[in-house]
Amino acid sequence: MSNIEQTLSIIKPDAVERNLIDEIKAIFIKNNLNIKEDKKIHLTKEEAAEFYKVHQSKPFYDDLCSYLSSGPIVAMILEGKNAVLFNRQLMGATDPKKAEDKTIRKLYGISIDKNSVHGSDSIENAKKEIDFFFKN
Ligand code: UDP
Ligand code: MG
Numbered sequence: 001m002s003n004i005e006q007t008l009s010i011i012k013p014d015a016v017e018r019n020l021i022d023e024i025k026a027i028f029i030k031n032n033l034n035i036k037e038d039k040k041i042h043l044t045k046e047e048a049a050e051f052y053k054v055h056q057s058k059p060f061y062d063d064l065c066s067y068l069s070s071g072p073i074v075a076m077i078l079e080g081k082n083a084v085l086f087n088r089q090l091m092g093a094t095d096p097k098k099a100e101d102k103t104i105r106k107l108y109g110i111s112i113d114k115n116s117v118h119g120s121d122s123i124e125n126a127k128k129e130i131d132f133f134f135k136n
Contacts, residue, residue, distance in 0.1 A: 004079060007078050007084045008119070008129035009076045009119050010074065011073060012114070012115070012116055013070050014110055016071060021074055031080075031090055034079045035076050037077040039075050042071065042072045083126075084126050088119050091103060091104050096116075104117050
């Protein structure tokens, strides 16, 4: 039984700004998550609000949308075995202070908001998020 999945990863503005794109991509590649597509873009605040609308009732929503649209990001489709959960493990906890050693957020995250990467949290959300960036 194959459990090859696709998930959406984003390298967030704090990491793009610090020239960490290649280092973060290398972690995915080393761990057998193939980068099937990638795209560097700068979202408008409205687009960021649409992407993160699941968080619209949270107190940090407005800051989160401002942040995601504050500079260029890199959106990627990662493909591999158990890609959704495996990418979440490689990323580490939302708060870099709580992330395990060697995870991307532990290595590069600055704070709970500037935590360097996004990763889809379910297969269903991965499909929606991949469509958001790569449909058409
Ligand atoms: N976030 C924040 N403050 C918080 C919680 C989350 O700024 O207290 C930001 C952070 O950038 C996080 C994003 O909102 O990555 C989405 O939150 P979620 O709980 O979905 O975390 P993730 O799935 O990214 O680990
Ligand atoms: Mg999330």
